[in-house]
Amino acid sequence: MEHIVIIGNGISGITAARHIRKQSDRRITVISSESDHFFSRTALMYVYMGHMKWDHLKPYEDWFWEKNRIQLKNAYVSQVQPEINQLTFSSGEIMLYDKLIIATGSSYNKFGWKGQDLDGVQGMVTKQDLELLEENTKNCRRAVIVGGGLIGSELAEMLSTRKIPVTFLVRETSFWNGVLPPGESEIINNHIREHHIDLRLSSNLKEILSDENGRVKGVIVEETGEEIACDLVGLTAGVSPNISFLKDSGIELDKGVKVNRSLQTNYENIYAIGDCAEQHEGIGDRKSVEAVWYTGRMMGEVVAQTICGNPMKYNPGHWFNSAKFFDIEYQTYGWVFPEPRDGEAHFHWQHEDGQKCITINYQEESRKFVGINTFGIRMRHETFDTWLTEERSVDYVIENLKQANFDPEFYDTYEAEIQQSFNKHQPVAQ
Amino acid sequence: MENNMSLTGDVSTSLSISQKLAVFLGMAGLFILTLASFNINFPNRTLWLYTTLAAIGIGVIWFAQATYANKTEGIKNDHIWFKSITNGGVLGWIAGLVLTGFYIVLYFYPEYLGLNAEGENTGIIAFFDPLSKLLSGNPASQWFVYGTLYTIAILSFGIKFIWKYRHNKYERLRTFSVMFFQLSFAFLIPEFMQRLNSDNFSLPYYDLKNIWPLNYYNFEQYRVDSMINAGDIGIAMLLFGIASIFIITPILTYKYGKRWYCSWVCGCGGLAETAGDPFRQLSDKSQSAWKIERWVVHSVVVFVVLMTTAVIYSYLGEDGKYWLNRTSFLIGVAVLLTSVFALVMIFKRNEFQKDAKFGAIGYLAIILSLIGFHFLSGEGKVFLFEAEALRSTYGVLIGAIFSGVIGTGFYPVFGNRVWCRFGCPMAAILGFQQRLFSRFRITTNGGSASLAEIVLRIARWG
Ligand SMILES: Cc1cc2nc3c(=O)[nH]c(=O)nc-3n(C[C@H](O)[C@H](O)[C@H](O)COP(=O)(O)OP(=O)(O)OC[C@H]3O[C@@H](n4cnc5c(N)ncnc54)[C@H](O)[C@@H]3O)c2cc1C
Numbered sequence: 001m002e003h004i005v006i007i008g009n010g011i012s013g014i015t016a017a018r019h020i021r022k023q024s025d026r027r028i029t030v031i032s033s034e035s036d037h038f039f040s041r042t043a044l045m046y047v048y049m050g051h052m053k054w055d056h057l058k059p060y061e062d063w064f065w066e067k068n069r070i071q072l073k074n075a076y077v078s079q080v081q082p083e084i085n086q087l088t089f090s091s092g093e094i095m096l097y098d099k100l101i102i103a104t105g106s107s108y109n110k111f112g113w114k115g116q117d118l119d120g121v122q123g124m125v126t127k128q129d130l131e132l133l134e135e136n137t138k139n140c141r142r143a144v145i146v147g148g149g150l151i152g153s154e155l156a157e158m159l160s161t162r163k164i165p166v167t168f169l170v171r172e173t174s175f176w177n178g179v180l181p182p183g184e185s186e187i188i189n190n191h192i193r194e195h196h197i198d199l200r201l202s203s204n205l206k207e208i209l210s211d212e213n214g215r216v217k218g219v220i221v222e223e224t225g226e227e228i229a230c231d232l233v234g235l236t237a238g239v240s241p242n243i244s245f246l247k248d249s250g251i252e253l254d255k256g257v258k259v260n261r262s263l264q265t266n267y268e269n270i271y272a273i274g275d276c277a278e279q280h281e282g283i284g285d286r287k288s289v290e291a292v293w294y295t296g297r298m299m300g301e302v303v304a305q306t307i308c309g310n311p312m313k314y315n316p317g318h319w320f321n322s323a324k325f326f327d328i329e330y331q332t333y334g335w336v337f338p339e340p341r342d343g344e345a346h347f348h349w350q351h352e353d354g355q356k357c358i359t360i361n362y363q364e365e366s367r368k369f370v371g372i373n374t375f376g377i378r379m380r381h382e383t384f385d386t387w388l389t390e391e392r393s394v395d396y397v398i399e400n401l402k403q404a405n406f407d408p409e410f411y412d413t414y415e416a417e418i419q420q421s422f423n424k425h426q427p428v429a430q
Numbered sequence: 431m432e433n434n435m436s437l438t439g440d441v442s443t444s445l446s447i448s449q450k451l452a453v454f455l456g457m458a459g460l461f462i463l464t465l466a467s468f469n470i471n472f473p474n475r476t477l478w479l480y481t482t483l484a485a486i487g488i489g490v491i492w493f494a495q496a497t498y499a500n501k502t503e504g505i506k507n508d509h510i511w512f513k514s515i516t517n518g519g520v521l522g523w524i525a526g527l528v529l530t531g532f533y534i535v536l537y538f539y540p541e542y543l544g545l546n547a548e549g550e551n552t553g554i555i556a557f558f559d560p561l562s563k564l565l566s567g568n569p570a571s572q573w574f575v576y577g578t579l580y581t582i583a584i585l586s587f588g589i590k591f592i593w594k595y596r597h598n599k600y601e602r603l604r605t606f607s608v609m610f611f612q613l614s615f616a617f618l619i620p621e622f623m624q625r626l627n628s629d630n631f632s633l634p635y636y637d638l639k640n641i642w643p644l645n646y647y648n649f650e651q652y653r654v655d656s657m658i659n660a661g662d663i664g665i666a667m668l669l670f671g672i673a674s675i676f677i678i679t680p681i682l683t684y685k686y687g688k689r690w691y692c693s694w695v696c697g698c699g700g701l702a703e704t705a706g707d708p709f710r711q712l713s714d715k716s717q718s719a720w721k722i723e724r725w726v727v728h729s730v731v732v733f734v735v736l737m738t739t740a741v742i743y744s745y746l747g748e749d750g751k752y753w754l755n756r757t758s759f760l761i762g763v764a765v766l767l768t769s770v771f772a773l774v775m776i777f778k779r780n781e782f783q784k785d786a787k788f789g790a791i792g793y794l795a796i797i798l799s800l801i802g803f804h805f806l807s808g809e810g811k812v813f814l815f816e817a818e819a820l821r822s823t824y825g826v827l828i829g830a831i832f833s834g835v836i837g838t839g840f841y842p843v844f845g846n847r848v849w850c851r852f853g854c855p856m857a858a859i860l861g862f863q864q865r866l867f868s869r870f871r872i873t874t875n876g877g878s879a880s881l882a883e884i885v886l887r888i889a890r891w892g
Binding site for chain 1: 502503504507508509510511512513517597598599600601603711716717
């Protein structure tokens with residue numbers, strides 16, 4: 001029987017395994033060195049904050065795997081030899097495969113800072129990171145977080161629930177403004193500060209200082225030379241694919257594992273999916289490596305189809321994403337860049353409470369709707385997906401905004417206000 | 431990793447000064463109630479009673495204020511799995527045992543609360559006399575004590591809930607609604623109605639928002655007789671009771687889904703969502719729990735249908751008083767059930783795939799029993815049992831033990847929705863109606879499965 005081996009038990013690897021099982025009887029093995037069972041990485045923070053227990057992160061009960069004949073193996077793969085279809089584990093043990101799916105996810109970046117390997121310096125990506133954080137925050141007087149993005153903001157929120165003072169070093173001039181337009185970024189700046197986080201914009205980490213026991217005792221800020229005393233340094237300056245174990249395997253690598261639209265590597269029987277996969281070219285305006293949950297799931301489904309004999313191309317559709325910065329929900333559908341690109345314009349509306357806003361990006365000439373960001377207002381994914389496919393105009397979108405609202409019933413609605421603001425901002429189109 | 435919190439020197443989970451004072455105030459109120467049950471004599475009872483009740487209510491509200499007022503809006507579940515009271519730990523178990531003990535005394539040993547069949551009540555029941563006399567003119571009963579505490583719990587924890595969820599208008603309105611229905615329909619109106627009663631006019635105690643099968647006792651002979659004898663008002667109440675389940679409920683469920691009742695009106699849901707809110711995360715979400723739920727709740731439905739049928743059957747046709755006779759009643763029940771069953775099987779087979787088994791078994795059980803009623807009854811017996819025995823068994827098993835002792839007493843151990851999920855026949859019937867024909871559907875948004883999963887983890891049932 002054909003043996004399909006999947007390295008990585010995250011959302012992408014597990015989705016692949018489940019869908020292969022749904023459609024076939026092949027032998028399936030899923031390997032991970034992180035945890036025995038699949039868990040929801042996006043909810044890791046809730047365990048630290050006490051909203052959930054570890055077991056709640058597991059979407060499937062433990063009996064599920066055996067019942068579905070998905071073999072689990074807790075081990076680290078240290079080498080892949082595509083020529084002989086063989087894996088070697090760090091224990092020296094080997095395993096043969098017929099088809100291999102690489103779904104190894106990513107780890108947090110370290111940019112060679114002095115002191116980056118000291119005790120008390122860590123990222124927030126894995127189960128082990130979570131356990132380490134529990135250790136490292138015993139009697140923690142101050143934490144410094146380096147790198148402003150979604151994970152950094154989550155870490156700041158986590159620490160603040162334990163009443164640990166946080167200094168947040170962010171390289172950009174305003175939070176996440178490489179992704180968000182200025183008005184939105186400003187809302188997040190304010191919101192983070194409202195939670196008593198010491199947010200330092202335009203601040204780079206210069207080095208991490210060690211005490212006599214090899215533990216962190218502080219950091220130095222590049223710009224000001226200021227020394228900040230702390231017991232924990234959180235590194236959240238982005239993630240990159242886990243591919244070091246593939247270095248000399250012959251599998252084509254760059255930032256991640258290079259794959260074509262069928263998610264195949266340069267070896268016909270080896271695929272890569274999820275965070276660790278890199279498209280030869282970004283699809284549409286998407287980046288070539290995308291570290292988001294739902295694309296991992298989509299890739300898992302696609303690869304399962306292909307392996308089960310219905311070759312399929314990966315087609316992620318219109319870009320969307322959602323996240324939460326402390327209490328403010330953020331959603332995006334289609335493309336909104338920090339600055340409008342050539343020929344594009346932004347319409348920005350902000351509620352007076354400073355917690356809600358939307359930005360709509362559209363083409364000036366054709367008035368085609370390109371994308372929307374919302375903060376504090378929930379929109380319906382399906383509606384925007386349809387509008388993007390139908391290439392609706394910005395005027396249509398504004399006019400029908402109500403249809404897309406996904407806030408719970410009885411919430412205040414802002415469509416009228418948004419429409420008014422839009423009409424004022426837009427002298428009637430000629 | 432999950433249990434080393436107390437060793438960390440971490441201060442974030444401990445209570446602030448005002449929270450501690452609030453807890454103290456509330457506990458002081460409960461303590462005085464306890465003293466009252468031991469027949470301590472309070473000089474100015476009226477004053478003591480109101481002070482005590484106020485202390486409990488204000489304690490809860492103060493605690494809420496101290497907990498949420500200085501936090502930004504948004505869902506706040508920090509540390510629920512660290513605290514012994516909310517994570518099913520020792521404190522949770524102790525609270526569960528105390529509550530359970532209270533229910534056992536209330537249902538089975540009310541004499542310990544001071545109920546006295548021969549003369550005046552004493553203890554905690556007598557302690558509540560001033561309020562009862564103020565409302566209905568009668569001395570208090572153990573049910574009045576319970577009703578008062580229940581209402582205070584819903585009102586004060588309702589305010590806490592609103593504070594916690596103040597960013598969410600739906601939750602705010604819903605909670606107001608539940609508080610309103612509890613205070614007026616469940617508590618004040620029935621008390622006031624007692625004042626209408628006189629020697630030749632008497633209405634049964636009727637919480638109008640309580641719908642059969644939740645008020646499984648509604649069609650017992652003494653109630654039906656008393657409504658019939660009370661003339662137009664009584665008949666109207668009787669008809670309302672029948673219309674509630676057969677007409678009003680389906681219409682509202684069609685429009686809004688079953689939550690119109692479970693989350694906006696029902697007192698059990700009301701308590702679960704207010705006082706029970708801190709324990710929602712304890713609900714068992716495993717697949718095996720789900721299977722047990724299906725079996726148990728369907729059995730309760732069958733049980734309550736049979737019990738009610740038997741009870742009504744037992745007093746029909748005894749004299750010419752009732753318009754319905756035994757045979758036509760049985761045939762009526764059989765026809766109704768058969769048509770529902772047939773319609774589902776014909777039009778909604780696919781939607782009910784998984785539950786068809788339960789439906790079929792339940793249907794068969796009921797029909798066979800009806801036939802049994804018809805042929806095997808005689809001499810004050812229905813079928814082989816006394817209807818009264820069935821009724822009191824249901825009352826004890828379901829009405830008292832399941833909904834009270836386990837359903838509410840064990841909030842801190844099994845979560846706040848045990849009764850609603852596993853035991854409540856009303857929720858099962860509404861759920862059935864919802865799946866059968868409601869316009870309402872629970873919707874999720876797009877591919878952000880991670881979020882949806884998280885939301886579901888802590889989300890409401892029903
Ligand atoms: C804190 C946090 C919050 C996030 N929140 C969101 C969010 O809200 N929304 C969103 O869309 N995305 C979010 N993400 C990103 C999202 O979690 C990832 O995109 C997704 O989990 C990637 O899944 P994956 O299956 O590709 O890899 P992973 O989940 O990383 O799984 C890969 C597994 O492979 C194992 N592995 C790697 N190499 C080897 C080897 N050589 N041998 C054996 N095992 C190996 C790893 O240990 C790991 O267990 C978040 C990420 C983090 C860290």
